[in-house]
Amino acid sequence: MSLSTADIDRLAHLARLGLAPDERTRLCTQLNDFFGIVEKMRAVDTSGIVPLAHPVEIMGDVALRLRADIASEPNQREANMRNAPARDAGLFLVPRVIE
Numbered sequence: 080m081s082l083s084t085a086d087i088d089r090l091a092h093l094a095r096l097g098l099a100p101d102e103r104t105r106l107c108t109q110l111n112d113f114f115g116i117v118e119k120m121r122a123v124d125t126s127g128i129v130p131l132a133h134p135v136e137i138m139g140d141v142a143l144r145l146r147a148d149i150a151s152e153p154n155q156r157e158a159n160m161r162n163a164p165a166r167d168a169g170l171f172l173v174p175r176v177i178e
Contacts, residue, residue, distance in 0.1 A: 080114045082107055 165172035
């Protein structure tokens with residue numbers, strides 16, 4: 080697939096972009112280069128290859144570096160509830176919006 084400057088003008092119009100002539104030419108070249116890469120990727124035969132659920136799956140058992148699940152902020156419930164116009168049992172009460 081190859082785009083012309085007329086295609087770029089149409090896309091710019093649809094996207095409500097004002098492009099200068101040099102920007103239009105540069106964008107046309109960049110998009111055509113991108114489509115060339117996509118065509119190269121499509122040319123690769125991937126039949127019989129099972130997709131990976133996660134990129135590190137191919138490396139085997141990899142321990143993910145997760146941080147500990149420790150509360151780092153103090154409990155501010157009472158301070159937050161003081162600002163509520165209506166509350167009950169530690170919950171904010173809001174007016175009904177759907178009948």
